[in-house]
Amino acid sequence: MWALRRAADPLRSQGCRVGVSLAACSNFTVRSDYVKNAVDISEPAEWASGGCLLPKRFYHSPSSHLHLSLWSCGLSSQAGAKSSGDEEDSEDGFSELETPVNTDSIEESNTGEEVVEEVVSEPELSDLDSEEGLAEASQNELGLSDAEAGAADEESKKRSPGNLFKVIVNAQNIKSALSKWVEEGNHLGRSEISVAVLSLRRRRMYGKALQISEWLEENKQLNFVERDYASHLDLIAKVRGFQKAEQYIGKIPESMRGEIIYRTLLANCVAATNAKKAEEVFNKMRDLEFPITAFACNQLILLYKRLDKKKIADVLLLMEKENVKPTLFTYRVLIDTKGQSNDITGMEQVLETMKAEGIEPDIFTQSVLAKHYINAELIEKAEAVLKEMEGLNLKENRAACKSLLPLYAALGKADDVKRVWKTCESNPHLDECVAAIEAWGKLGKIAEAEAVFEKMSKIWKRLPSKNYTALLRVYANHKLLSKGKDLAKRMADSGCRIGPLTWDGLVKLYVEAGEVEKADSILQKAVQQSSLKPMFNSYIVILDQYAKRGDVHNAEKMFHRLKQAGYVGRLRQYQSLLQAYINAKTPAYGFRDRMKADNIFPNKAVAAQLAQVDAFKKTAISDLLD
Incomplete structure (x- = not known):
């Protein structure tokens, strides 16, 4: 850990150090005077975020300070135009990146079987940002699905790979269907339930999974253990929000309220990007004297990666103090954080x-490295990573294909995209098809992208919406409005479920075609007609367009709708709204107070924007006239 924090020695010249006493006690809490007492920064105090995990007692002994320049201001100060705000564009979901390379998600087989659609939320496409992959990997770390898989014995998997699951998916009333299943004499033990719930989770059909859990609890069909309660809590948080999940904890027997219950709540607070609640839950775990785990620390690192990178230093210090070893996931997040900050040297260190430490990067981590090398225009280094990902035999290393396709496309290597796709083409997986469509789209080869889509249509009877949306985004990026409209109609005619991912594709299609008002109308109708929440990116692309026009009225309306949808605690929408005022040459009265009320603190870029719209700022002329 000491080596990890020393990895950015070159940053120390930037005048940014964090001093934390070695003598501090081990009881951690949230402190609002963090910057004032602990950080020596050559920036105005108003730029610093209040609230950080620090010892309750502080000793300012110069001889005992650790200088944590790696994860403090160096990250923020190095963020150039490329990374400023980009990591938040795609956050919700977070955001955001390609999903982890692990492809055991009950892969839609190549048998032409119908693919069951998502009913609660949809995954985002890989070209949005690395945030979603990290968020999904974070949820995998929670281990609830693994526990369900472990409980499902091999005999049950072979005997009933989908009988109960199919009944549940097709049922109008799941609780009635389960009661009927039992009445007809079918066995309903932990194994059968675990197989069904695992299948639903992997398809993100959380609403149906929650109804199963509720029925089991109401009918006392299973003797719930702590992990069952944690799984139920997780499903409530995903479907109804973490506030409802927090209320459910009070209904859990006290003897079952262990560390896994609170870490599940913590993970969902982080997924909602609610720093205040996440810190409260973390401190509650400390008060209950649960051991500090790598999982809990990883959640905080992931949270601060999104909201305030300077605070990562405190989490690393806590891990060192508590002798918590970083995991592969820890390093993934730190590598992506350094890459987003355009600090390639720090990323490599x-x-x-x-x-x-004996931890080798997996394909997902390698793809993150390659992506940041490409963004930094370090082509040789990117190519070296891609060669390492391929290995000696790409056919034997098939799992890498999904990541390789868009990365080679980003390098402009059409021949390599063609070569990798040829490996998959005879027996493609759905996620590889999506990656191929995106890759051909990046290269501007529309016909090739369409050919992949048509191949999918022939193999699978009914495609999931994300496959349509992949091509829809290609049309949007190339301003092919007519083709996009035809594809949307085809999608509707196929009976495909229309959800947040599709809405996002349609919004982007019309925005790129210059029809911002139409995109706004589509998004508004989607909210009115569905209980599903649109993606953060869907709102922000429209908000950005209003900002470019200097249309403060509509920008404020879109900003308000973002908050209504639950997207709070993010700096990104404030940046865009401020830009609307700047372009309109209109002062933004009380904007600092608005941000403070939402617990949002400006970085350098936003501080500069605030200065431009300050109605009371002093100039050389105003000083003379005064």
């Missing part, structure tokens, strides 16, 4: 520290 984290990677070396990771390898020195």
Whole structure:
């Protein structure tokens, strides 16, 4: 850990150090005077975020300070135009990146079987940002699905790979269907339930999974253990929000309220990007004297990666103090954080520290490295990583294909995209098809992208919406409005479920075609007609367009709708709204107070924007006239 924090020695010249006493006690809490007492920063105090995990007692002994320049202001100060705000564009879901390379998600087989659609939320496409992959990997770390898989014995998997699952998916009333299943004499033990719930989770059909859990609890069909309660809590948080999940904890028997219950709530607070609640839950775990785990620390690192990178230093210090070893996921997040901040040297040093600890990067981590090398225009280094991902035999290393396709496309290597796709083409997986469509789209080869889509249509009887949306986004990026409209009609005619991912594709299609008002109308109708929540990106692309026009009225309306949808605690929408005022050459009265009320604190870029719209700012002329 010491090596990890020392990895950014070159940043120390930037005048940003964090001093934390070695003598501090181990009881951690949230402190609002963090910057004032603990950080020496050459920036105005108003730029710093209040609230951080620090010891309750602080000793300012110069001889005992640790200088944590790696994860403090160096990250923020190095963020250039490329990374400023980009990591938040795609956050919700977070955001956001390609999903982890692990493809055991009950892969839609190549048998032409119908693919069951998502009913609660949809995954985002890989070209949005690395945030979604990290968020999904974070949820996998929670281990609830693994527990369900472990409980499902092999005999049950072979005997009933989908009988109960199919009944549940097709049922209008799941609780009645389960009661009927039992009445007809079918066995309903933990194994059958675990197989069904695992299948639903992997397809993100959380609403149906929650109804199963509720029926089991109401009918006392199973003797609930702590992990069952944690799974129920997780499903409530995903479907109804973490506030409802927090209320459910009070109904759990006290003897079952262990560490896994609170870490499940913590993970969902982080997924909702609610820093205040996440810190409260973390401190509650400390008060209950649960051991500090890598999972809990990883959640905080992931949270601060999105909201305030300077605070990552405190989590790393806590891990060192409590002797908590970083995991592969820890290093993934840190590597992506350094890459987003355009600190390639720091990213490489984290990677070396990771390898020195005996942890080798997986394909997902390698794809993150390659992506940041490409963004930094370090082509040779990117190509070296891609070659390492491929291995000696791409057919034997098939799992890498999904990541390789868009990365080669980003390098403009059409021949390599063609070569990798040829490996998959005879027996493609759905996620590989999506990646191929995106890759051909990036290269501007529309016909090739369409050919992949048509191949999918022939193999599978009914495609999931994300496959349609992949092509829809290609049309949007190339301003092919007519083709996009035809594809949307085809999608509707096929009976495909229309959800947040599709809405996002349609919004982007019309925005790129210059029809912002139409995109706004589509999004508004979607909210009115469905209980599903649109993606953060869907709102922000429209808000950005109003900001470019200097249309403060409509920008404020879109900003308000973002908050109504539950997207709070993010700096990104404030940046866009401020830009609307700047372009309109209109002062933004009380904007700092608005941000403070939402517990949002400006970074350098936003502070500069605030200065431009300050109605009371002093100039050389105003000083003379005064």
